[in-house]
Amino acid sequence: MRIGGVDPGLKGALAFADVIDGEIGPARIYDMPVTETVDGRPLPDAREILRIARKERADMIILEHVEPRPRAGATSEWRFGVGYGLTRAALQLVDDEPRIHLVRPKAWKEKMGLSSDKKLSLAMARSLFSNNAADLRREKDDGRAEACLLIRYFRDHLLKSGAVEVC
Numbered sequence: 001m002r003i004g005g006v007d008p009g010l011k012g013a014l015a016f017a018d019v020i021d022g023e024i025g026p027a028r029i030y031d032m033p034v035t036e037t038v039d040g041r042p043l044p045d046a047r048e049i050l051r052i053a054r055k056e057r058a059d060m061i062i063l064e065h066v067e068p069r070p071r072a073g074a075t076s077e078w079r080f081g082v083g084y085g086l087t088r089a090a091l092q093l094v095d096d097e098p099r100i101h102l103v104r105p106k107a108w109k110e111k112m113g114l115s116s117d118k119k120l121s122l123a124m125a126r127s128l129f130s131n132n133a134a135d136l137r138r139e140k141d142d143g144r145a146e147a148c149l150l151i152r153y154f155r156d157h158l159l160k161s162g163a164v165e166v167c
Contacts, residue, residue, distance in 0.1 A: 010034055027129055043082060
């Protein structure tokens with residue numbers, strides 16, 4: 001079974017790995033593709049997200065379901081929401097029956113023993129995805145780390161329990 005994990009921010013990432021007999025293989029990690037808009041500001045590149053997702057052909061994609069951030073300004077929140085919408089729409093278009101499971105950051109991080117501290121996510125991903133050490137070596141690789149950890153979350157908390165809801 002091929003699983004995808006998606007951290008949807010501009011500094012996020014997409015990760016895909018095969019889960020065979022409960023074991024997670026090495027992840028294939030892609031930084032969130034971005035494109036400049038008319039105003040010169042970046043947004044996720046929906047076409048490239050779609051191309052990557054079609055190439056990987058995941059059986060299930062775990063997408064972090066983001067919410068408004070209380071301390072962000074209205075303009076940045078609007079752009080963040082547009083970016084999330086572009087990412088989600090691209091993933092929905094992968095095939096006729098996309099299998100996407102949404103999970104709120106707080107929910108999956110609590111079950112994995114994490115907090116909002118990105119350094120903890122990076123440390124855990126380095127430990128659990130040792131085959132991807134080169135992909136997770138920098139502090140700014142936290143988006144890659146969280147995309148990988150969403151795959152682990154699926155295996156540990158959804159696959160075993162059968163509690164997968166698809167949107």
